[in-house]
Amino acid sequence: MQMTNTSESRDEYVTIIAPTANEAMAQFKARGLDVQGYAIAGRIGRHQFTLVGGEDAQELFSGAGMIAATFARKIPG
Template sequence: MEHSTQHIPEDFITIIAPTMAEVMESFKAQGLAARQYAIVHRAGKHSFTLAGGQPLFDGEPMIAATFARRASA
């Protein structure tokens, strides 16, 4: 018996802000819940650096939360 799995692509949006409250305000303002986005992992403080080593946000850690939506099949 052959099993087939269908890959359903996802869209991802990561919101970065100084606080979790600001992340969630942006989530709401963008209407992401109504567009079927859900958080994919716990949110937390991140330091951001470009591939070349240049720090972003003046090296200050920021809260990042990634949300995903499955694309329509």
């Protein structure tokens, strides 16, 4: 009986935060994320960000909305 080795993979994500969608996509290209196998994981949109640590919460970017673009790729894992 021959056993086949199944390779499991997991998703790896990179999120780029920028003032505009054009700047986020330019950074995607500049970092070579396309060559590394990343693709857009969802819709690009304006977000407000809060950093939470324990009971502390801090509004990032002075509460101003920023564009977030998340990219994903499959890696062995």
